[in-house]
Amino acid sequence: MVIKPTPSFFKLYLPEHNSNKLLIPPPFIKYFNGCIPKVVKLWNLQGKLWKVKLEVVQDGRVYMTKGWNEYVRNHSLVRGDFLVFKPLNKSDFHVKVFGIDGVIKEEPVNTGVTTEAAASLGKDDVPQTLQFSKIYKPYNKFYVDLPKAVIEACEHGLPQKVTLREEKGCVVESVLRKITARFRLGGQGFNELWKKTKVKIGDKLDFEVILGEGRNIKEIRLKITHKSKKGKLAAEIAGGR
Template identity: 30%
Template sequence: MAGVSFSDDKFPQFFKVFIPKFSSNHMLIPPAFVGRFISRVPKRVVIKDNSGKCWVVALVTVEKDLYFENGWEMFVRDQLLKFGDFLVFRYHGNSLFEVEIFGGDGCKKEIVVASPQVKVMVKEEEDTLKKKVPSSHAYNHAHIEEIGLDGSTKKSSSPTKHGQLKKNPCFVVTLEHSKCQVFMICIPQSVHKGVKFEPDMKLQYHNSKLWPVKISTWKDGRCFISSGWKKFRQENDLKANDKCKFELVLGEGNVCKEIKVTCQSKVQ
């Protein structure tokens, strides 16, 4: 649950109800709030509680939605957030949010545990800071297997060096309820190492029609099927617990223009 305040307070506000299933690793900022008050999205923001303690949190855009991401888990842990806690965010501009937290009883929560106060310079130049996202990123929580060139399967591991690949690399993902996985799928680094993706990619489902998608590559080397995945998943009625095989179809020079997708749980 979320809402946006347009009161006389000179600083715009929004509220969120904390639901661990959806908000433990990241939290969606209401799109109406973003569209009205955040004209330029910084890479990092500071969240300050009413005791003055601060947390630096990265902002991540997934299609048109904006999330509190890297650093959010620490905020949740330090604030001992529980199901039903009510959070009111006030945006001061220049990458600064203040937050007030109310418990399920309607009373403002007293801070029991908090991280040391972070001394930061809150300014828009923070856009130039290097974005660091740990390997424990929420989008990597899906069950992912790599299928070796010999047909064997194993958990994704560190990437290895490849020349011209003789066979198409593959991986398997068991889909989850995660909102983020509705919008993107992570391609294991050990699978896409050495692969060159075309700007306009296609997904082919069970050797039928083609769906246009985009491949997003992050600074830390991780790679995602992003724009277009949501429509592909919806139109092919892919749901949580479906086990999907992704095959990167390679041409000369390990150039990939197409990824074949097979839902193993729907193959007769």
């Protein structure tokens, strides 16, 4: 399976423009592949979500409308707040809100009746895939840390053993361990995978976490892009990704 990571987008909150609706950057629309959902779900770090309607206007622009003002009110957004939207799939976005001081804002605890707690979600509300990328570094020979957003989205669905399936057919059983506040994917099969795929430092690793019922991890899929095949990796390494 070929994984195509979708880029994130950001918005600067300006009340006169964004209090009741939010324009999705037009260049981002192409990543919906012509299938713009009617509703998107905005997830925070605590695993809570807000459902927001999408509306397409005559000139093709797409706005978040009904439900967006509730999101604004629940998060106490003020002028200059900076929001980063990272897609989990075509209809789910993980959202981080940064204040004008550049520090991530404290998330709401009591979110009101328009916000649904993760524990109350039905099966149809669960994001079916989660994606993240890494640049292969020496310590990755032994393990890869799962991002916090993935851990929180999976809730209690974190098995001790996970199937790691590389796109060209290499499949290994990996172990998921908790190290302090982190969850690390590794094990003997991990080292075997790198040998078979001839991974080198600087190669790009695109992971796709496949979720099943109950938000359990079914398996993790992997696409490897070797550094020699993609010159842009140099810039990503320099940026510390």
